[in-house]
Amino acid sequence: MAIAVNDANFKEIVINADKPVVIDFWAPWCGPCRAIAPVIDELAVEYEGKAIIAKCDVDTSSDIPVKYGIRNIPTLLFFKNGELKDKVVGAITKAEIVKRLESIIP
Secondary structure (H helix, E strand, O other), X not given: OOEXXXXXXXXXXXXXXXXXXXXXXXXXOOHHHHHHHXXXXXXXXXXXXXXXXXXXXXXXXXXXXXXXXXXXOOEEEEEEOOEEEEEEEOOOOHHHHHHHHHOOOO
């Protein structure tokens, strides 16, 4: 299961992470977000110990989406060493997420 990230724990989970992090910005009412949710949860299991797979509900956390210019959901942000390395707006395939994630895993 993906880790829930919010305004309060973002720094601890994402910025201070010792592994690459993928954050799925989503909302419960978003159809495309619900479509990729199972993929995000699969990746959380498959990459356990190698990467952190997280989700941020834009309806309950507004500071982080504003800081990173999230205007459409789903949006995926890819972090390495606390720095934003990649961004994808819209639902994409699992293969594309894996490709981008693998590019930031040491």
